[in-house]
Amino acid sequence: QVQLVQSGAEVKKPGSSVKVSCKASGGTFSNYAIGWVRQAPGQGLEWMGGFIPMFDIAHYAQKFQGRVTITADDSTNTAYMELSSLTSEDTAVFYCARSGMEDAAPLHFDNWGQGTLVTVSS
Amino acid sequence: DIQMTQSPSTLSASVGDRVTITCRASQTISSWLAWYQQKPGKAPKVLIYKASSLQSGVPSRFSGSGSGTEFTLTINSLQPDDFATYYCQQCNSYPWTFGQGTKVEIK
Numbered sequence: 001q002v003q004l005v006q007s008g009a010e011v012k013k014p015g016s017s018v019k020v021s022c023k024a025s026g027g028t029f030s031n032y033a034i035g036w037v038r039q040a041p042g043q044g045l046e047w048m049g050g051f052i053p054m055f056d057i058a059h060y061a062q063k064f065q066g067r068v069t070i071t072a073d074d075s076t077n078t079a080y081m082e083l084s085s086l087t088s089e090d091t092a093v094f095y096c097a098r099s100g101m102e103d104a105a106p107l108h109f110d111n112w113g114q115g116t117l118v119t120v121s122s
Numbered sequence: 123d124i125q126m127t128q129s130p131s132t133l134s135a136s137v138g139d140r141v142t143i144t145c146r147a148s149q150t151i152s153s154w155l156a157w158y159q160q161k162p163g164k165a166p167k168v169l170i171y172k173a174s175s176l177q178s179g180v181p182s183r184f185s186g187s188g189s190g191t192e193f194t195l196t197i198n199s200l201q202p203d204d205f206a207t208y209y210c211q212q213c214n215s216y217p218w219t220f221g222q223g224t225k226v227e228i229k
Contacts, residue, residue, distance in 0.1 A: 022147055044207035045209050047218040059216040095165055108156035
């Protein structure tokens with residue numbers, strides 16, 4: 001059973017960037033897609049974007065376009081989400097999640113990381 | 123973007139009740155809908171995918187139905203472990219979007 005293990009909590013200054021990692025322990029991302037989901041305190045789930053390693057293609061939510069970059073490193077089975085120009089509104093838990101593929105399209109999220117709390121504060 | 127609207131936002135129920143949550147999409151998504159359960163401080167967990175397929179390991183009291191723009195999640199005989207927040211999500215087209223969530227509380 002593949003486990004997604006995310007990097008630890010971060011505290012960042014407004015205007016800076018954060019890069020969160022997500023390592024597939026016991027498996028790979030090669031035949032899957034990866035998504036990132038933000039959850040602000042007490043709020044719902046918000047899809048930020050996704051990356052399909054087999055096609056080397058990323059899709060981003062318009063809200064985060066230009067500020068977020070999602071990548072994956074096949075050699076280390078690790079995915080990354082980098083978010084720039086941070087504000088206090090970005091204080092949230094960030095989850096990575098894996099999707100299976102069917103007919104070259106990603107399916108639902110069937111495996112989630114434990115979440116990474118990012119706090120943006122001066 | 124496809125908007126997903128869940129109702130109700132909060133639901134009070136008792137152990138043993140049958141509970142139904144509705145999710146509406148702003149445009150057709152065929153059957154590309156998943157339901158997730160989330161407990162406080164934990165990552166979401168998929169319950170139902172492709173609108174009506176039960177994820178492996180999920181109790182059979184959970185079921186999903188619908189296609190197009192109207193979907194439902196039903197929990198038969200609510201158990202203490204089921205008090206949580208439930209989200210629908212469309213994976214028909216990018217950007218993927220979630221409903222705002224339905225919190226199932228103890229009555």
